[in-house]
Each structure stands twice: as C-alpha cells, then as structure tokens.
Amino acid sequence: MAVLKVAKLGNPVLRQVARKVDLEELKDPKGELQNFIDDMVDTMRQEGGVGLAAPQVNRSIQVVVLEYENNERYPGESSIPLTALINPVLSDFSDETVLGWESCLSLIDFRGLVPRFKSLTLNTYDREGNKIEKRVSDFEAVVLQHEIDHLNGKVFLDRMDDLTQLSYQEEFEEFWLKKDPAP
16 A cells, blocks of 8 residues: 555646546456555545545546545534545536535645535446445535546636635634634
C-alpha cells in the first residue's frame, strides 16, 4: 500500500473527463487496479478525506472511494462505510437541494458554500464488479456528487452560486463555522 500524490487545482487532470474502467480489470484480486484502489483508500485516510476520486491522484479513470466516521471537518454527519465505486452514474435527482460547506483534498485550504441535490440514485459497480443501484440522501448524496464531479472534470468551485462565500479554512473556522449556512 502507498500514499499517492494528490493533484492540486491547476493540474489539468482535474479538468478532464475520466475514462470508464473496463470491468475485466477488476477480476484479478491482486491486479494493478485493485492495488490502486487500496492506495486510494490509504491516501484518503492519510489526508483525512471523506472521499477521493482517481483524478485527484493523477489517474483519469472512473474510480471513487468513500469512507466517513467522525471526521472533524464534518461533525455530526452519518457514517459511510468504506466503499469503492467503479463507473458511477448519478440520476433521478430530487427537487430539494441542500446548501453546505465543502472542502476538497485538491483545494485543501479552502471551504465553499455549495448547493447539492438532497437525494439521488446511484448506479455503479463495486470493486468486485457487482452492479449496485441504490437511493442515497443527505450527507452521502452530497459526498457522491462532490466526488463524481471530479470524474467529470469539475471541482466544488464550479458549483458555487456565490464566490463571496469561498473562504480559507482558517477564516472559515473563525468567521463562518458557527453561522447559519445561508447568511
């Protein structure tokens, strides 16, 4: 296992549409793709992230890993078990949206107020190549939208309605953390 280098905003890989993974690549449990997924998990954990998309570690393929348990950046949110998603597609978005403060390992020092759909349907494959379809909502739906945006060459800045609500992390903690998310 290895911790991979995280691509920062300005790296062209973050603005590319990632290619789909050939599901045959998942069949070898000791294969390169499985090792890469393990390295993504190690990197996400080392960096204190809730999710990580392959383009964020300089590989333009449709792979996302997620895991959340009591992360200090998102206190009080529901847990997300360790999950690997291959070729994920989101659909059936709710009419209702939520506004929340997001950060990103590729923009590590920033927080921004981002509107996201409250619920949606996820169609994907797990790391063994099994098809999964499920309805997700709230924090998990937000995390999925954030990470899958990376597969489409987007970062959370692209989703912000008001760039005056972009903050360095330190100033976010001092001036915004205790405030209503929609001042």
